[in-house]
Amino acid sequence: MYRLIIRLICTLAIMLTWTNVTLAEDDAKLATGQEKAAAGDVKGALSVYEELTRQNPDSAEAFARLGGMQLLDQRYSDAVKSFQRAITLGDEGTRSFVGMGMAYLHMQQLGPARAAFVEARARGSGDSEDIDHIIGWIDQRETGASGFRH
Secondary structure, eight states: HHHHHHHHHHHHHHHHHHHHOOOOGHHHHHHHHHHHHHHTOHHHHHHHHHHHHHOOOTHHHHHHHOOOOOOOOHHHHHHHHHHHHHHHHOOOSHHHHHHHHHHHHTTTOOOOHHHHHHHHHHHTTTTTTHHHHHHHHHHHHHHHTTTSBB
16 A cells, blocks of 8 residues: 555656646746756755745646645645645646645545545546555545444
């Protein structure tokens, strides 16, 4: 299970790093953040994306990338907030839901994690088999001795 979680985090990081840029005025900053993330400079990428979200608080792309870097930096609560903001701003894909699910898993909040993964699966995630495995794992954890979900 641990390897599966690591694989999903890496997949999410790659998706966040290589996503097409939609805001022309922020191309250079997004590219700088992408370069730092690809080089393993999580703190540097965080700094770039934090600045970008301050300058462009309506950018779903910037918030999704910020959430990914916060997840990699183990700032799980902050990552959830950034992914939620990205979704609110129109990030309609699965990456923010997968990222939010991973953050909730790390915070031991299985109910919200499951809900995020179910939404990612409903939106057609390319990792649906992995997501199904995680949902099944969560369901096993939430099932008590009585056999009923809590």
